[in-house]
Amino acid sequence: MRKLYFLVPGTGGKFACGGLWAELKTLNLAQLVCSADVVTYRQREQGKLFLDDILKEKDLDDVIFVISWGFDIPKLAAKLKNYNVVYHAHSSGYGFRIPASIPIITVSRNTMGYWGQNSPNSLIYYLPNQIPDEFQNLSIKRDIDVLVQVRKSSEYLLQELIPELQKHCKVSVIDSYVEDLAGLFNRAKVYLYDSAEYWAQQRVSEGFGLQPLEAMACGCQVFSSINGGLSDYLDPGINCYKIAGYSKEYDVQRILKVVNTSTALVLPEQFLDEYRSENITKRLKFILEEINDLFDHKKHHVSNIKGLSKLRLAQLSTKRIFHKLMLKYFKDK
Structure with a gap:
């Protein structure tokens, strides 16, 4: 498997938020499956890799860059267009599109549906965020x-x-x-x-x-x-x-x-299994195997499935209207 580089603008300070912590948790789980490391790209941090330094290396075919920071995605995707890139999608609705060459891993089915509509030619996967084992009912007094x-x-x-x-x-x-x-x-x-x-x-x-x-x-x-x-x-x-x-x-x-x-919530026994580390690690292993296969294939083949660009949607709409008019014309004759 290729090595994963999880790109984040920084690992603390003004970048500290739930999305960052979730991304770093995913990195920790990925390290159980393959080689993985965090890479910053906006600020240099002691002991951390920096993106511009990595891009000076000649051969990066054995690396996958994992991008996730919503508002930075268009710029990062353009900067990394000649490399293997995966978009780890948290929120949706930013307005940009993802090319078919970039697989998308989504943290929710809601986000998966969004990208299934907006990037129909990309490989798309579902990998929920982790709920650590310490989050469980301890049956103590609730004050x-x-x-x-x-x-x-x-x-x-x-x-x-x-x-x-x-x-x-x-x-x-x-x-x-x-x-x-x-x-x-x-x-x-x-x-x-x-x-x-x-x-x-x-x-x-x-x-x-x-x-x-x-x-x-x-x-x-x-x-x-x-x-x-x-x-x-x-x-x-x-x-x-x-x-x-x-x-x-x-x-x-x-x-x-x-x-x-004053009754504690009792969830079905299997409800949380989907969000625990064991399930997520298994899912991630399967997903990464498929993504590595895609990047092997991409070296020798180009993407050739028509997408849903604004121009193509306009063409399809024109064809549909013309087809309806023709049906009506021959029906009325």
């Missing part, structure tokens, strides 16, 4: 009625719903990094997550939505938006509740009912 994290939360959640809930129950609002998030989820009865407003402002999708699934793994009842990748695993009325449902009063009524019931 927090309602838990919410400020980041990505809507104005409605922070300015309307939370103040009302604070009149009736114990609410914990987190606005900083949490060292033991699994422990915190085990202390909470209800976790609130409402990211639809945040991602609408960013004009891209919720790629996966780790926190609601991590909370569920810890037995926490979840009230969440169902946008983007959240729709992969959230099933309102079955394993979660839809937040911002009709009115603030109705939300408060439903949340307090769950708080007062």
